Amino acid sequence: MNFDPTEEQALAVESFRRFVERDIQPLTQPLCDAPYPKEIAHALLKKVMEFGVGNGWVPAEEGGCGLDFLSSGLLFETLARVAPDLAGIAWVTEGAALKIQETASPELKARYLPGLVAGDLIGCSAISEPGVGSNVRELRTKAVREGRHFRLNGEKMWTSNATIADIVTVLARTGEDDFTMFLLDRREHDFKTYEISKLGLNGWPLCQVVLEDVMVSEENVLGTVGRGLKEVMKGFERSRCFVSVLALGIGQAAFDAARTYALERHQFGKPIAGHQLVQSLLAQMATDLDASRLLVHRALWLMAAGRRCEMEAAMAKSFTTEAVQRVASNALQIHGAFGVTREFPVERHFRNARMLTIPDGTTQINHLIIGKNITNISAFA
Template identity: 45%
Template sequence: MIGGLDIFFDKAELAAIESLRRYLDEQLEPELAAHGEDFVPKDKMQSWTQKLAEFGLVNAPQPESAGGLGLSWKLHVQLIEELAYSSGDLAIAALVNGSAASMLVKLAPEHIKTRYLPRLLAGELFASVGISEPDVGSDVAAAKTRAVRDGDHWVISGEKTWITNGEYSDFFICTCRTGENELTHILLDRNEHPYEVRGIPKIALNRQSTSQVFLDDVRVPVENTIGEIGSGLKNTLTLFERARVHVGSWGYGMARRALDESIKYAIDRSQHGKPIAGHQLIAEKLAVMATEIDAARLLSLRAAGMIDAGQRCDKECAMAKWYGTEIAVSATRQAVQIHGGNGVTKEFIVERLAREAMIAPIPDGTTEIQKLLIGRSLTGVSAFR
């Protein structure tokens, strides 16, 4: 158990964290190692997400009235860290399913909640949330995918990219332009409103699905609108805020794994007559990694605590996302350096961690975007408009 967690969590919450850690160490990691880095088929991924749901992944912070566990966002952030420590891929899938669940709980009409939410929270369904487009990243307001009203239906055409869970998705919450200056979220059921999905190969994190989604005059009932028509931009920005704190924990979860692997290696590996852990420059690297990871965790737990308290925390979430994901890059880079030549071989997992960490600062707003958000919060002056 990480030192000092007892000041943030009660005994029941600590037991939940420890229980998840045992499952990850004893069952999931051996299965992941046997599978390798290849794409995980949906049925296998689903078996894992269903098991993870028993430990509170996705459903922990959702209210009991909606079928969740009614636990804190702080606990959920810690659970995501534990999962990212073992698998960045599975943590990403859980994050997106969790974001979709939050959207349904807060915004969806009752018939949508009844149909999709219980199975999503149980890990039986996969959701995707479509915001980014080929020419639209952080500037959500510039989305071009269009939904045109035709009686009781929307007719949707466009393309989304960088869509997590795309190939797995049972439903897709799409950000669409429904007017000159309005965006709206619309839910597409994959069986009833088919959309084309094409996977995107990446430098790492290819066990899970990252995809392009193509929509060609897809007809969707207006009753599948999520939230009020025209409220898509405001709702997306709120979604980003909460997602960022989880992405931060995903980042430093991978960094923590890199640190633990480096500590073991530094103790076992000897040079010049003693373990390399006894060399000052190695000790300095380990000390910096450990301190920065703890600092990142504190930023995320603060932001999550503010969410639990119902306080606005866009600045704090941006800080947590920026720092947590950049620490992933720096810590895994140092882990490779500590391993020396072994660090670039497939025999040691720090090689994979370094590739995975390179991706972390990009989703849910790049580090540069987080800094602009923080600056706007501090001064009241926006760099975007």
């Protein structure tokens, strides 16, 4: 197997890295502690979409950049090293755009896809609910047909981007065991969104969505009535891969900060990088990152080849998000007392890394997915 990026990928990543450090980092650095304002999120999305971040999965003939998943992952990791909050906003918007590109009617696609791939619209996906947890089949949000419309009632939680989103795709129950995906437009549908305060990734909105008698036309169904759950489950492989990519970026940033500090900080007459125990920490961090990157790139390569990768995506997600926690913790340790202050970035990397073991299947849920693939026995009820 060849683990080297192609020349085209390497050139794209290097060009994007220079752009991010020059044009994105100065704008996003002051925005780490509170959700991005909507106008700023739009402006930043437009900048990174020029490189295919936020619109790369959509085919070029439909307005996107038509990137394969591995190339896209390399770009997202580059952005996540500097601005993981913006990378998250772009990733969720891109997921909504791909969902519309693949499942929307021609009319809906013509209405929303151009704005999504240009950064004029921000999207999100509302699936999780309070009290439901990892079993999507238990969701309680209902959509009751009334003629040519559906009446939606329910509450969604942990919905990224929702407070700044222009469109929301919502999964709702339309029968005993039938689920349907709907597209809601903030300008037309009276849903409410509320910000959730959280530990890390504070520039990336995480929200509650409340639906109270929201009337949605049947024309706003994505895909087929009753088949929405299948579409959602297809997206989990992609989501797990790209959560892992965000974690890789955060982990690499923590490692880079620790290495720089260890070379600059002197104790006992030499840089602390020359002390055995510090070198041991750096070695563990580098190994965790390399092992994670191999798992993530394998899953991305499988997706790019059009192959199923349920187990490989679960392995990448569960291992990488846990490994990056270790990396960030060790980076903080190398900084000593300075590591827990806000003078240095590692405390933020530590908080950001801790966020990513939860979404798109906790570590434990992903272990059950791996176990099911190994044994052909499901541990889920």
